[in-house]
Amino acid sequence: MQSRRQPDRHARTGADAVTGDPMTGRLLDGRYRIGPRIARGGMASVYEATDIRLDRTVAVKVMHPGLGDDEEFAARFVREARAAARLSHPNVVAVYDQGEDAGTAYLAMELVPGHTLRDVIRTESPMAPARALTLLEPILSALATAHRAGLIHRDVKPENVLIATDPSTGASQVKVADFGLAKAVSTDTQHTATSGVLIGTVSYLAPELVLDGRADTRADVYAAGVMLYELLTGTKPHEGESPIQVAYKHVHEDVPPPSESVPGIPAYVDALVARATARDQHLRPADAGVLLHQLRRVSHALADGVLDDPELTADLAPVLLHPDTGETVAVEVPPRDRHDTAPDPFDGAVIATMLAPAAEETHERTSLIPRSAAAPPAPPARSPGSPSRPPRRPRRSRRGPILLVLVLLLVAAAGFGAYWFGWARYTPTPGVIGLGKAAAIEKIEAAGLEAEMGERAYSETVPAGRVIDTDPGAGSRVLDGGTVTVVLSLGKERYDVPRTKGMSEDQAQDALLNTHLSFGHSVGKYSETVAEGTVLGSDPKAGTTLRPDSAVDLVVSKGPRPIHVRDWTDKDADKAQAALEAKGLTVDRSTEEYSDTVPEGDVISQSPTTGTLYRGDSVRLVVSRGPELVEIPGGLVASGVDDATAKLEALGFQVEVRKNDHYIGVGYVYSVDPGSGSMAPKGSTVTLSIL
Incomplete structure (x- = not known):
């Protein structure tokens, strides 16, 4: 697990006492001495801890109080430990232990000091394709191992990718963390919803998760493809004012080619992103191992300096395979508007396949009709000897006109019924988007419908108090007297940066999360008056209005600035005093002694001679009076x-x-x-x- 900051373990005792965090300082299960909190999520917090039994530093994830009473949440903790324990891979964060102590469920895992892939995206993206693939390769390697073991991660995102630096070699090591949502493919029906609640970060959800909550290894492939797009462009492919809008786009819009945002990206890299993020899960690689193989082919092409490779591009372009035979059904995907909000349920090839049997069946039925029935029989030949009779006039039947009238009446009745039940009883919902509340209600009621006010929602484009949506939407047909739910705008969703000065770092992070803002980085700053670990302020400053989830950096005191003291022995005492006082130190030179070896006015001795002091500390100089x-x-x-x-x-x-x-x-x-x-x-x- 990621270590977000590395404080002095011995200097934190007093500071942690200020935070009021009951976990800090606790000996969990008689084995793990809990230290400072290094991360916090919606379900658990992560602490740096010391395993006193094995004398090593670990990360301990502790479930939030109260959640342990929910059997489903507790089961996820146990599932995470068992899932990660099944994986042995250098790019997977190792889980050491799992247990419960006085109602507190916990996981003990590997502590990974460093940063996350989200930090890399913020500082480096958009990045060169070769660099992006280098970062993604170990992630896919870890996921491929999990997929081979029958596990799907289900929450692949940059925040769950930890990057540490090897102090001996300087090389970066990438590790995938948080298999807390992992499920065994063989023992689950591949559901990714629990009690009707969709799990996972919406920006990386595969369309099938949004539609029916089912996931397999291809959901992890989709999330990895979205991360690749984000590494290449620095932005997410689908964004919206709410999570629901983002999820809707995952279902109805393709991920755009990265080259649209960053010109110059080779077409075969676009094809790799398109393959991994295809909305139809059958068009994606079967698992992370297949995508890893394709990624390495693209990496080799980039390493060779290939600017365009039509064969590789065509090979990587999404193809539809038959779910039973594995054979190619359609080599080319029919072109479709990427922003189509109502896509056809089947593409052209599938429709053609569906229609083919019907045509064959018609042909077979036609061929089974007897030839004798195909045309009326010829009249029997009259014998030469038979007498000639005048033909009888056929008697006119009255059934024909009566049947015709009945059919016409039935058709008219059916048409009227269809008109009444399918059209006449319905009223189109009037368009009221952008209107005020009173005007919208008046327009809806004028159409013979009733208006009902729904829960207000934020909008970046519609001013507060005006209509941003209706249910049903404008133009939809509603039964006469039906109800139209009107959603009014709350205006732009903005939050003020809270005042964090004087708080501990943990308290300040909680304040940001409670204000719908996110924590960015801790910036250390020396302070002569504020104790170490106390927040001096934030960037942006308190009171600044920001979008939700905007990152806010905290300026945290590092305590007084340390002052390095040099030895001024045998040096001019006046110069020594001036230099020390310029650094904020106090100089005591009240003692003078005769010296046969040190000239008059020079320093005979100094206390302390070297080391680190702080502003206001005193240095004592013994000054020579020369020989007696x-x-x-x-x-x-x-x-x-x-x-x-x-x-x-x-x-x-x-x-x-x-x-x-x-x-x-x-x-x-x-x-x-x-x-x-x-x-x-x-x-x-x-x-x-x-x-």
């Missing part, structure tokens, strides 16, 4: 050499005795250097000249 000076005493001249030597040595001087040029051996001092009364460094040498 002592006065040469008077009365040394004409005194005995031994007496003069004793006095000088008592003052700390070194004494050197020399005989002068007039030496006569009496042993009296003739002169002193330096002279009496002068100042000389303590410990320096004084020369005595004697007679």
